[in-house]
Amino acid sequence: MSLDGSAGVTINGERRRVASNTSLAELIAEIGLDPLRVAVERNLAIVPRSTFNTLMVEDGDDYEIVHFVGGG
Amino acid sequence: MANDNWTVAGRSFTSRLIVGTGKYKSFEENAAAVAASGAEIVTVAVRRVNISDPGQPLLMDHIDPRKVTYLPNTAGCFTAEDAIRTLRLAREAGGWDLVKLEVLGEARTLYPNMRETLRATEILAGEGFLPMVYCVDDPIAAKQLEEAGAVAIMPLGAPIGSGLGLQNRVTIRLIIEGASVPVLVDAGVGTASDAAVAMELGCDGVLMNTAIAEAKDPIMMATAMKAAVEAGRLAYRAGRMAKRMYADPSSPLAGLI
Numbered sequence: 001m002s003l004d005g006s007a008g009v010t011i012n013g014e015r016r017r018v019a020s021n022t023s024l025a026e027l028i029a030e031i032g033l034d035p036l037r038v039a040v041e042r043n044l045a046i047v048p049r050s051t052f053n054t055l056m057v058e059d060g061d062d063y064e065i066v067h068f069v070g071g072g
Numbered sequence: 073m074a075n076d077n078w079t080v081a082g083r084s085f086t087s088r089l090i091v092g093t094g095k096y097k098s099f100e101e102n103a104a105a106v107a108a109s110g111a112e113i114v115t116v117a118v119r120r121v122n123i124s125d126p127g128q129p130l131l132m133d134h135i136d137p138r139k140v141t142y143l144p145n146t147a148g149c150f151t152a153e154d155a156i157r158t159l160r161l162a163r164e165a166g167g168w169d170l171v172k173l174e175v176l177g178e179a180r181t182l183y184p185n186m187r188e189t190l191r192a193t194e195i196l197a198g199e200g201f202l203p204m205v206y207c208v209d210d211p212i213a214a215k216q217l218e219e220a221g222a223v224a225i226m227p228l229g230a231p232i233g234s235g236l237g238l239q240n241r242v243t244i245r246l247i248i249e250g251a252s253v254p255v256l257v258d259a260g261v262g263t264a265s266d267a268a269v270a271m272e273l274g275c276d277g278v279l280m281n282t283a284i285a286e287a288k289d290p291i292m293m294a295t296a297m298k299a300a301v302e303a304g305r306l307a308y309r310a311g312r313m314a315k316r317m318y319a320d321p322s323s324p325l326a327g328l329i
Contacts, residue, residue, distance in 0.1 A: 011123055012121065013120075014124075032127065033121060033123075033126050039118075039162070040164075041157075041161060046160050047164075048164065049164065064120065064161070065121050066118050066121065067118075067121050067130065068116040068117070068130075068132065068142060068144065068162075068165060069116065069117050069118075069119045069131055070092075070093035070094045070096060070102060070131055071092060071093060071116055071117025071147050071281075072092030072093070072095070072117075072232070
């Protein structure tokens with residue numbers, strides 16, 4: 001946690017700072033993603049989409065946000 | 073001729089051709105090729121979103137998962153853990169439990185690591201997944217996968233992306249004879265006749281990506297593959313003639329002048 005209360009998180013390997021009291025849903029919106037088209041892993045555990053609104057982002061969190069791309 | 077659907081894990085499909093969605097020049101070309109192939113199932117990969125540029129066009133904007141069944145794959149995974157993690161995310165992203173499992177052994181050949189594949193199949197089946205499993209063309213390994221919970225056996229015809237065609241018809245046929253779940257040749261098809269060979273052997277279907285995507289005209293090749301899979305299937309059902317060592321005239325010998 002920094003002096004301004006923001007949280008330092010890692011998203012897909014990139015470091016980001018997020019305002020305090022940010023929900024996962026707000027974080028996804030801030031990045032510009034459609035929550036219905038992604039899946040999220042937080043600290044190696046799947047986050048059910050139904051909890052995006054209630055899960056609060058915490059300092060040190062490590063997120064993987066994935067979607068479907070072309071593949072064989 | 074009427075109903076010749078095939079069923080995997082209780083889901084019924086008319087088309088016996090499954091196509092990949094990788095390596096296309098554009099989403100438009102990809103979507104047109106899928107439409108031309110008549111495929112009702114497409115394989116898709118699970119990858120990180122680009123958080124620096126989230127506005128990029130998406131596969132889902134061009135191939136509608138409500139119209140075509142998405143079959144999430146584990147391409148690029150070299151351990152059971154990586155594959156399972158990928159499919160857990162896929163299930164959360166789309167709600168699908170029908171998935172394609174592949175656990176690779178090495179980058180050069182993309183041959184499956186069967187020990188990890190078998191382990192992942194067991195764990196996934198235990199978690200309620202319905203894994204269609206890419207595997208070696210080994211009839212014993214195929215039986216073991218089925219026992220572990222594979223809902224379809226998908227032996228390679230040749231290395232992924234090689235286009236070399238079916239290298240061992242005997243092992244593919246033995247797998248088909250021994251299996252009580254669908255068998256699909258996955259990987260190795262290069263051109264239409266390869267797909268027809270797989271279907272003539274009695275495969276339930278064929279899965280391909282590169283053969284269509286890397287054709288000079290992918291949409292025309294998709295059309296060719298659709299016809300080849302249908303022709304091969306019909307030939308298998310019709311029952312081919314026996315092979316003879318020597319000639320047998322088609323015109324009657326009686327009444328020759």
